[in-house]
Amino acid sequence: xxxxxxxxxxxxxxxxxxxxxxxxxxxxxxxxxxxxxxxxxxxxxxxxxxxxxxxxxxxxxxxxxxxxxxxxxxxxxxxxxxxxxxxxxxxxxxxxxxxxxxxxxxxxxxxxxxxxxxxxxxxxxxxxxxxxxxxxxxxxxxxxxxxxxxxxxxxxxxxxxxxxxxxxxxxxxxxxxxxxxxxxxxxxxxxxxxxxxxxxxxxxxxxxxxxxxxxxxxxxxxxxxxxxxxxxxxxxxxxxxxxxxxxxxxxxxxxxxxxxxxxxxxxxxxxxxxxxxxxxxxxxxxxxxxxxxxxxxxxxxxxxxxxxxxxxxxxxxxxxxxxxxxxxxxxxxxxxxxxxxxxxxxxxxxxxxxxxxxxxxxxx
Numbered sequence: 001x002x003x004x005x006x007x008x009x010x011x012x013x014x015x016x017x018x019x020x021x022x023x024x025x026x027x028x029x030x031x032x033x034x035x036x037x038x039x040x041x042x043x044x045x046x047x048x049x050x051x052x053x054x055x056x057x058x059x060x061x062x063x064x065x066x067x068x069x070x071x072x073x074x075x076x077x078x079x080x081x082x083x084x085x086x087x088x089x090x091x092x093x094x095x096x097x098x099x100x101x102x103x104x105x106x107x108x109x110x111x112x113x114x115x116x117x118x119x120x121x122x123x124x125x126x127x128x129x130x131x132x133x134x135x136x137x138x139x140x141x142x143x144x145x146x147x148x149x150x151x152x153x154x155x156x157x158x159x160x161x162x163x164x165x166x167x168x169x170x171x172x173x174x175x176x177x178x179x180x181x182x183x184x185x186x187x188x189x190x191x192x193x194x195x196x197x198x199x200x201x202x203x204x205x206x207x208x209x210x211x212x213x214x215x216x217x218x219x220x221x222x223x224x225x226x227x228x229x230x231x232x233x234x235x236x237x238x239x240x241x242x243x244x245x246x247x248x249x250x251x252x253x254x255x256x257x258x259x260x261x262x263x264x265x266x267x268x269x270x271x272x273x274x275x276x277x278x279x280x281x282x283x284x285x286x287x288x289x290x291x292x293x294x295x296x297x298x299x300x301x302x303x304x305x306x307x308x309x310x311x312x313x314x315x316x317x318x319x320x321x322x323x324x325x326x327x328x329x330x331x332x333x334x335x336x337x338x339x340x341x342x343x344x345x346x347x348x349x350x351x352x353x354x355x356x357x358x359x360x361x362x363x364x
Contacts, residue, residue, distance in 0.1 A: 007265065008212045008275065009228050016044035023051040027058055028076040034132045043230055053125035060095050061088065081130075082139040089126075089147040096122055116152045123149055158296055159307040160289075165201060168292035172197050177291045188271065193284060195250035196268060200285075200301055202243035204308035204326055206230075207278050207301035213267040215255075220248060229327045237325065309334070 024032045031054050035047055042050075058076075061068035065088055071080070096119045100109035114122065127144045134142040160168065171177065172194040175186040186193070199210060209227045217226040224238045239247070251267075259266065259273045266275035282300055289299035296303075305326070313322050323334040 008214070009232065012212070013044045016048045020044070020048050020051045023048075023055050025074075027051075027054055027073055028081065029074070030076075030078060030081060030133060030138065031058075031129070034129050037132060043232070045230075050125050050128070053122045054129060056096075056101070056122065057092065057126050059101070060092055060099075064091065064095060078133065078138045081133065082141075084130075084143055086143055086146050089123075089144060092126075093119060093123065093147070093150070116150050120149050120152055123147070157306055158298055158303050159310055160201075160293055160296070160299065160304070162311075164293040164296070165307060168288050169194065169197055169201070171288050171291045178287075182287065185271070191246075191250040191253050192268060193288070195246045196281065196284065197288065197304070198243045198246040199239070200304040201308055202239050203237055204305045204312070205237070206305065206327075207281050210301070211268060211276055211278055211281060214265040215251065215267050216265065217267065218247060218251065220244060235327070 020035060024035060031051070034054075035051060038047065038050070058073050061084075062071065062073060063069075067083055067085075067088075068076075068080075096114045098114075099112050101112055102109045123144075127142075130139070130142045130144040133139045172186075173190060175183040175190065178186060196210065199205065205227055209229065212228055213225065219225065222238070223241065223244045224236050226234055227237055228234050254267070254269065257269060257273060259269060263269065263274045268276040268281075270276045270280055285299060285301050285304065289296065289303075293299055309322050309326055312325065313319065316322075319331055319334055323331045326334060328334045
């Protein structure tokens with residue numbers, strides 16, 4: 001089946017490509033060679049993340065390490081890069097826990113704090129870069145392999161309970177328990193907000209997938225919609241009658257809005273009549289979650305995705321179905337992020353085996 005080209009995605013990719021090129025102009029030629037080498041197998045978002053990590057690393061070397069101090073980064077050769085030591089990498093790991101940086105000379109430095117997972121990801125970026133240099137015989141050894149990655153401790157997965165799920169949807173419809181200032185805007189955006197939250201909780205899509213949706217992506221005849229996944233793959237997902245009702249009410253309202261030029265096809269709009277941004281959706285979810293689940297301050301669109309995944313698994317017991325609907329390339333990813341799914345099944349096992357002394361025990 002052929003799907004329409006997603007203009008929003010193409011524009012987002014083009015913007016990221018320009019960002020990547022701007023960053024690489026500050027860095028050694030080897031960085032550009034590396035990013036080009038992974039262009040076919042990675043998304044623009046992934047490459048941008050790698051480019052940003054490389055920039056952070058080389059700015060650290062230039063400002064914090066004597067052997068690289070005052071060297072112009074663009075002139076660093078492969079031989080210069082091979083001078084990196086284990087000590088440099090250990091210092092970089094510590095540096096990542098807290099550092100000051102500004103990408104604009106006119107703006108004061110901003111403090112950056114990284115925890116285990118972020119530090120590990122940034123170190124993996126440098127490992128991948130040096131692995132590329134080593135495999136292509138541009139350096140004789142890969143010192144990054146000598147530095148262990150930080151151990152990431154498992155954190156409890158935060159999601160909404162069924163009561164909280166009901167409250168967040170109710171709050172989006174009614175505005176109850178919100179401040180007067182919030183209620184003023186909620187009355188204007190109620191149908192949009194309810195449709196957005198229903199879509200997250202009823203389909204488990206990512207926030208990036210949601211903001212990229214167009215009016216033409218929704219098919220009410222089949223209760224289906226086209227979504228553009230990571231990597232650009234497009235798939236059809238389906239929604240329940242409840243989600244269909246919420247979307248249909250919003251779409252009727254949306255069709256009456258005269259958008260700003262360039263935003264005519266966007267499904268979800270901001271109050272400025274432009275395609276809604278990921279940041280705006282994140283703030284929207286946080287606002288309603290503060291009322292519906294006040295003891296869970298870190299509710300985000302991804303936590304709504306976790307809520308959907310858990311509910312789907314509890315209803316079906318099918319981890320492969322959950323992975324497919326979420327767009328995970330591996331079931332291991334699904335297990336990693338929703339580990340307590342298996343815990344629930346283990347608890348179930350304990351309820352079905354009875355020993356003598358238990359009223360439920362039945363001898364042969």
